[in-house]
Amino acid sequence: MSTVAQTTATAGTTGNSALGALKQIDAGVLNVGYAEVGPSNGRTVVLLHGWPYDIHSFVDVTPHLASAGYRVIVPCLRGYGTTSFLSSETFRNGQPSALALDASALMDALKIDTAIVAGFDWGARTADIVAALWPQRCRALVSVSGYLIGSQDANKKPLPPAAELQWWYQYYFATERGELGYRQYTRDFNKLIWQLASPKWPFDDATFDRTAASFDNPDHVSIVIHNYRWRLGLAQGESQYDELEQRLAQGPVITVPTITLEGDANGGVPPTR
Secondary structure: OOOEEEEEEEOOOOOOOOOOEEEEEEEOOEEEEEEEEOOOOOOEEEEEOOOOOOHHHHOOHHHHHHHOOOEEEEEOOOOOOOOEEOOOOOOOOOOHHHHHHHHHHHHHHOOOOOEEEEEOOHHHHHHHHHHHHOHHHEEEEEEEOOOOOOOHHHHOOOOOHHHHHHOHHHHHHOOHHHHHHHHHOHHHHHHHHHHHHOOOOOOOHHHHHHHHHHHHOOOHHHHHHHHHHHHOOOOOOOHHHHHHHHHHHOOOOOOOOEEEEOOOOOOOOOOOO
16 A cells, blocks of 8 residues: 655755645655645646756746646656665666656556646656556646657667767766766766756756755666666666567557647757657
8 A cells, every 4th residue: 555655855945945845655666755736636747857857847837737726746756856766676777668657656656547747858758658658547748859759779870970969978878987977976967967958047056956956866876877878778677678668669659639848949959850
């Protein structure tokens, strides 16, 4: 039986604190930290953050959704914030299918049959997978940068040099030096990614520090490194996810109502059109 508990961690120690106190619940292989805002009987929206960000990415939109009558759930992904593994023996896996099952397990634990699912970066990929594989769980989808479902085979194909340059950190993470560097300079590294990915966003130190606390999670580095190494075929996944990854490699069609978004000042690799 799942249990929900309040935690003393607050979701907004500086700036907008609209997310309030976090809750914790056992879901799948995790004890998930999440914010919940809005009426408990409202239509549910699940908001999924990416790397290297956290639940504060949604601190401004959440109160608008709540005031419109939505029940908003904003979980910390595995490796972030107060989310932890139930067992020290569980492999710290960053596979896309594993993260998607985390989202499904959280919905099960919270007794949510169906929800509007939205996200960006890792969160958008996770939302895309939920919508593609379990459309009955996804009332509608909002995906930043569109269709992000991929596969190890697809990632073997080289890109033009300018595009490869923008993925520099994936190659860095593929090395032992990269893992050690990310572990030693996690906050400095992620602040640089913020600056490169959003070159016109003049965020202040307080805004970054509010999110950076989530990177102190003891599993953060392991999850991030495995995610990017797995994508390049440099790290093994787990056999229980093989069938899901094979389905995802086929590029399943998303049939639920969908909105895609893209910023006009995105420093990352733009989606193909």
